[in-house]
Amino acid sequence: MKIRLNPDEKLVAVIKKGLKEKNGHCPCQIGSTPENKCMCQEFREQIADENFEGYCHCMLYYKEK
Numbered sequence: 001m002k003i004r005l006n007p008d009e010k011l012v013a014v015i016k017k018g019l020k021e022k023n024g025h026c027p028c029q030i031g032s033t034p035e036n037k038c039m040c041q042e043f044r045e046q047i048a049d050e051n052f053e054g055y056c057h058c059m060l061y062y063k064e065k
Helices: 008-020 041-048
Strands: 003-004 059-065
Touching: 041 059
Parallel strands: none
Antiparallel strands: 003 059
């Protein structure tokens, strides 16, 4: 298993700017809850799923099998 950043540098820059503006919380989620703190709970659960391969909700990270 490997976690990597999206290769689209412009998208990564936009997401990182949003993270900074929301104090580390996912800019693609509503609310600033502990579950939305990057890496969000949704993606942590996807990482734990050995069958999952793909992007997190905001497409910043990609999990490879």
